[in-house]
Amino acid sequence: MRTTLDPEAGDLLVLVDIQNDFCGGGALAVPDGDAVVPLANDLIRRFKAAGAGIVLTQDWHPAGHSSFASVHPGRAPYDMVGMPYGPQTLWPDHCVQGTAGAEFHPDLLTLAADMVVRKGFRPAIDSYSAFFENDGITPTGLTGYCRERGFRRLFFAGLALDYCVSYSAEDSARCGFQPIVFEDACRPIDMNGSLDLALARMNAIGVQFTRATCGK
Ligand code: VGL
Numbered sequence: 001m002r003t004t005l006d007p008e009a010g011d012l013l014v015l016v017d018i019q020n021d022f023c024g025g026g027a028l029a030v031p032d033g034d035a036v037v038p039l040a041n042d043l044i045r046r047f048k049a050a051g052a053g054i055v056l057t058q059d060w061h062p063a064g065h066s067s068f069a070s071v072h073p074g075r076a077p078y079d080m081v082g083m084p085y086g087p088q089t090l091w092p093d094h095c096v097q098g099t100a101g102a103e104f105h106p107d108l109l110t111l112a113a114d115m116v117v118r119k120g121f122r123p124a125i126d127s128y129s130a131f132f133e134n135d136g137i138t139p140t141g142l143t144g145y146c147r148e149r150g151f152r153r154l155f156f157a158g159l160a161l162d163y164c165v166s167y168s169a170e171d172s173a174r175c176g177f178q179p180i181v182f183e184d185a186c187r188p189i190d191m192n193g194s195l196d197l198a199l200a201r202m203n204a205i206g207v208q209f210t211r212a213t214c215g216k
């Protein structure tokens with residue numbers, strides 16, 4: 001069923017990390033990542049027309065970020081390491097502040113966004129979620145933004161479903177919001193069972209799923 005946007009429901013669209021480095025040819029390209037762009041743009045138009053909110057998230061790492069395999073001698077991308085805050089996957093250098101890879105996909109209708117939330121800018125902590133960094137306690141400020149603007153239903157789409165989208169949706173449920181994921185407007189990295197794990201975690205915490213293309 002296509003979700004009906006309700007002007008009284010406090011609806012917010014959160015488009016996660018639709019950036020060049022997660023799309024074709026990018027440093028951490030998500031398989032078929034570009035496919036989310038036209039769907040995300042349709043959603044932007046729908047949410048705009050309904051008077052709902054629109055937030056973009058942007059992965060935004062300083063050069064030499066601690067999540068980059070390149071700064072861990074003897075380690076390779078996708079290895080796991082122990083950080084003071086817990087286990088952390090190492091990634092190829094990606095979304096470095098000021099680089100083309102960190103920019104939004106050129107076709108994304110970014111002008112429509114009310115706000116851009118940057119995350120992962122602290123050198124020592126990675127941040128998948130748009131609400132809390134990977135230590136689980138350092139806030140990005142998005143919870144307060146959503147509360148102040150009265151958003152209650154948070155609709156997610158973007159990249160990657162099994163990392164930044166799922167962590168964001170789960171954290172939003174923990175913060176008392178109602179998360180709904182547009183499953184066809186996301187793509188996963190899907191490595192070492194990460195997609196199945198993310199789906200199980202999202203289901204357990206009550207994340208709902210809908211489709212951007214239903215009824216079309
Ligand atoms: C992401 C890995 C590292 C994501 C960001 O946007 O899903 N994944 N940084």
Ligand code: ZN
Pocket residue numbers: 059060061067094095120
């Ligand atoms: Zn990142």
